[in-house]
Amino acid sequence: MSIETITSLLGTDADALLQYQATAIPKEMLHLPGPDFIERIFVNSNRSPQVLRNLGQLFNNGRLAGTGYxxxxxxxxxxxxxAGASFAPNPMYFDPENILRLALEGGCNAVATTFGNLAMLSRKYAHRIPFIVKINHNELLTYPNKYDQIMFGSVEEAWNLGAAAVGATIYFGSEESSRQIIEVAEAFEQAHQLGMATILWCYTRNNAFKKDGIDYHVSADLTGQANHLGVTIQADIIKQKxxxxxxxxxxxxxxxxxPKMYSELTTDHPIDLTRYQVANCYMGRAGLINSGGESKGESDLSDAVRTAIINKRAGGMGLISGRKSFQKDMKEGVRLLNAIQDVYLAQEITVA
Known part of the structure; x- marks a missing residue:
């Protein structure tokens, strides 16, 4: 996808996003993604050679291989x-092999999915694309619904099926968050001991975070602090909305x-708000990947490109996008994933 096409997809937001120069935290303070990111950042850490090898697998696969994104x-x-709500728009994805095919054909660095999906096909695909096993989940059969993250399997089983990394979610701010922090911290320690990388979904969750019609679950200050807690328990990569x-x-x-959190460290520009998230990831020493969000239909392509541009120009490490791609047919899903990747491959799009 050319820079002209990307600009066209952004419409009236093009100049505001592509020409913006960050005025709060300067890019010189950040540890930015790049081909040497592992050597520049993680070699100085406590991560073992086995962890570094698996991080190398993540960074050196797919269309973005060797870029640091x-x-x-x-x-x-x-x-x-x-499953029904997720796959009804495209029932082929009830079959986990199509999930793996989409990640491969879409040129992704890795696929993040469940124990069951990856275990069912591990011998066929573990050597073809890095696996990220999501080890905990919420579940929606309890009535009334509750919102908690519980372990669905062991770290050792993730290692057995060939995972390069494990992923987990913590609902920071929830009544169960203390237990989740302890469980995930222990799981990440074990994952590092076994040589796997770690990725944390740092989500906020509390009904009180909505006030006066504004949803602060996606505020820069709350999500930034969630990120900071995530890197504290040694997540190598942080996923955040x-x-x-x-x-x-x-x-x-x-x-x-x-007061300086709001007057000096950020502005109301989306790139500065996202940079505050990056700052809370030890100034980018742990990479920030933003989520692609729900599918909204015709606007998905432009929305995905917009999110990728904000993440890249803020100093983030990439995008983790699911529903926008798998709730379409395979060809359109691949097209959307490639469009996201084209943003990170475009040399014209620089860090603000």
């Missing part, structure tokens, strides 16, 4: 959103904040 296909929706607002701490009047 990643494009990951995540499909845990069969549990998180029920793109920020949509700011000031959650002050609006809800809880936790701790500082």
């Amino acid at each position: 990643v494009s990951i296909l995540p499909v845990d929706q069969g549990i998180e959103h029920t 793109l920020p949509e607002n700011n000031g959650g701490f002050t609006a809800i009047n809880f936790a701790k904040s500082h």
Whole structure:
């Protein structure tokens, strides 16, 4: 996809996103993705040679191989959103082999999905694309619904089926978050001991985070702090929703904040809001990947390109996009994944 096509997809937002120069945290303070990211960042850490090898697998696969950026296909929706709700738009994805095919044909660095999906086909695909096993999930059969993340398998089983990494979710702010932090921290320690990389879905979840008609689950300050907790338990890569607002701490009047968080460290521009998320990932020492979000139909391609541009220009490491791609036919899904990757391959799109 050419820069002209990308610009056209952005429409009236093109100049605001492509020409913007960050005014809060300068890019010189960040540890940016690049071909030497493992040697520059992780070699100095406590990660073992086995972990470095598996991180190398993630960074050196697919269309973005060797760039330091990643494009990951995540499909845990069969549990998180029920299989029927997730796959009704395209029933072929009830068969996990098509999930793996989409990741391969879409040129992804890796595929992130469930124990069952990967175990069913591990001997056929583990050597063809890096596996990220999602080890915990919410489930929607309890009535009334509850929102908790529970373990669906062991770290050792993820290693047995050939995983390069494990992924987990913590609902920061929920009543169960303390237990989840302990469980995931222990799981990530074991994963590193076995040589696997770690990716954390750092989501906020509390009904009180919605106030006066504004949803602060996606505020830069709350999500940024969730990221900071994630890297503290040694997540190598952080997955986070793109920020949509700011000031959650002050609006809800809880936790701790500082006026400079809002006056100097960020602005209301989406690139600056996302850069604040990157800053909380140890200034980019742990990569930030933003989620692609739900499928909205005709706008999916332009929405995905917009999210990728914000992430890249903020100093992030890539995108992890699922529903926008697998709720379409295979050809259109591949096209969308390739469009995301083209943003990271475009030399004209630089860090703001």
